[in-house]
Amino acid sequence: YKTLGFIGLGVMGEPMCNNLVRKSGLPVHIFDMNADAVGRVAANGGKAEASAADVGAKADVVFLSLPSIDQVEPVARALAGGARKPAMIVDMSTSDVARSRALAAELKARGVAFVDAPVARTAEAALKGTLLISVGGSVAQYEELKPLLSCMGSDVLHCGDTGCGQVVKILNNMMVFMTVNALSEVLTIGRRAGMDGERLFELLAGGSADSFALRNHGMKSLVKDSFPEKVFPMVYAIKDASLALSLAKAGSFQPKIASYTYNLMCQAHDAGIVNNYHPAIVQLVDGRITPKQDVKP
Ligand code: NAD
Numbered sequence: 593y594k595t596l597g598f599i600g601l602g603v604m605g606e607p608m609c610n611n612l613v614r615k616s617g618l619p620v621h622i623f624d625m626n627a628d629a630v631g632r633v634a635a636n637g638g639k640a641e642a643s644a645a646d647v648g649a650k651a652d653v654v655f656l657s658l659p660s661i662d663q664v665e666p667v668a669r670a671l672a673g674g675a676r677k678p679a680m681i682v683d684m685s686t687s688d689v690a691r692s693r694a695l696a697a698e699l700k701a702r703g704v705a706f707v708d709a710p711v712a713r714t715a716e717a718a719l720k721g722t723l724l725i726s727v728g729g730s731v732a733q734y735e736e737l738k739p740l741l742s743c744m745g746s747d748v749l750h751c752g753d754t755g756c757g758q759v760v761k762i763l764n765n766m767m768v769f770m771t772v773n774a775l776s777e778v779l780t781i782g783r784r785a786g787m788d789g790e791r792l793f794e795l796l797a798g799g800s801a802d803s804f805a806l807r808n809h810g811m812k813s814l815v816k817d818s819f820p821e822k823v824f825p826m827v828y829a830i831k832d833a834s835l836a837l838s839l840a841k842a843g844s845f846q847p848k849i850a851s852y853t854y855n856l857m858c859q860a861h862d863a864g865i866v867n868n869y870h871p872a873i874v875q876l877v878d879g880r881i882t883p884k885q886d887v888k889p
Pocket of ligand 1: 714
C-alpha cells in the first residue's frame with residue numbers, strides 16, 4: 593500500500609491519525625465534517641481532503657473512526673462509489689456486528705474489502721499509540737494490516753472473521769459496564785457500613801475480587817467521584833451496551849445482568865448524566881440522583 597486515508601478525527605481519531613501520519617511514513621489523506629480537526633491534523637502532516645469520496649479516490653487503505661455504524665455505512669459507500677476505489681476500508685469505530693457483516697458483503701461485491709478493527713482503552717492510549725485493537729477479518733488481512741495498526745496500538749489481536757473484532761470489543765465493554773455497576777453497589781453498601789471507600793477498594797484489590805475495572809474505574813473514578821467529560825461519555829457507553837444487547841438478541845438470548853445494567857445506564861442518562869465518564873452511574877446507584885421510572889431487569 594502506498595497511500596492511506598483516515599476519516600473521523602474526533603477524541604480518538606485525531607490522536608490515532610496523528611500517530612499514523614508520524615509512524616507510517618506514508619501519505620495519509622484525511623477528512624472530517626469538523627474543519628478545525630482537519631486543520632490540526634493537516635498541520636501535523638495529514639493531507640486535507642474536501643470529502644470522503646476524495647479520500648477514496650486517493651487512498652489504498654482507509655481507516656474510519658466515526659460515532660457508529662450509522663455514519664460508517666454512508667461514508668464507506670461514498671469511499672467505494674468512485675471510479676478509483678480503495679482496496680480496503682478498516683472500521684475502527686465500535687459498530688453493530690450484523691450491519692458490519694452486511695456492509696462487508698456489499699462492499700466485497702464492489703471490489704472493496706471491509707475489515708473491523710475497533711479500539712479499546714482510553715483517549716490517552718490513543719495519544720500514546722498504546723490502544724488494544726481487535727481485528728475481524730481473514731488471517732491474510734490481519735497480517736497485511738498489522739504494521740499499520742501497530743502505529744496506533746500496542747496490542748493488535750486477530751479475533752476471527754469479519755465482525756469478530758466488534759464482538760470482542762462489544763463484550764469487553766459490556767463486561768466493564770456490568771462490573772462498574774457491581775462496584776457501585778459494593779461501594780455504597782461498604783460506605784453505609786462504615787468503611788472508607790478508598791480503603792475498601794484498596795483491600796479488595798489485594799484479594800480475589802481484584803480486577804482491571806476495580807483498579808481503574810473503581811479506584812481512579814468511583815471512589816474519587818471523578819467523572820470528567822470527554823472520557824468515554826455515558827452516551828457512547830449506552831450505544832455500546834445496546835450493541836451487546838442486539839448481539840444477544842441475534843443469538844436468541846435474553847441476558848438479565850446486561851439488560852439490567854443497560855436500563856440503569858439509560859436511567860442515568862435521563863437523569864442528566866450524558867457527557868460525563870460512564871462510572872458516574874454510581875450517583876444513580878447510591879440514590880444521589882433519582883431515576884424517572886422503575887428499573888426492571
Ligand atoms: P467523536 O464523536 O469524538 O469523533 C467522531 C468524529 O467523526 C467527529 O470528529 C465527527 O465530526 C466525525 N464525523 C461524524 N460523522 C462524520 C461523517 N459523516 N463524515 C466525516 N466525519 C464524521 O468520537 P470518539 O470518542 O473519537 O469515538 C469514535 C469511535 O471510537 C466510536 O465508535 C466510539 O464508540 C469508539 N471508542 C471511543 C472511545 C473513547 O474513549 N472516546 C474508546 C474506544 C472506542
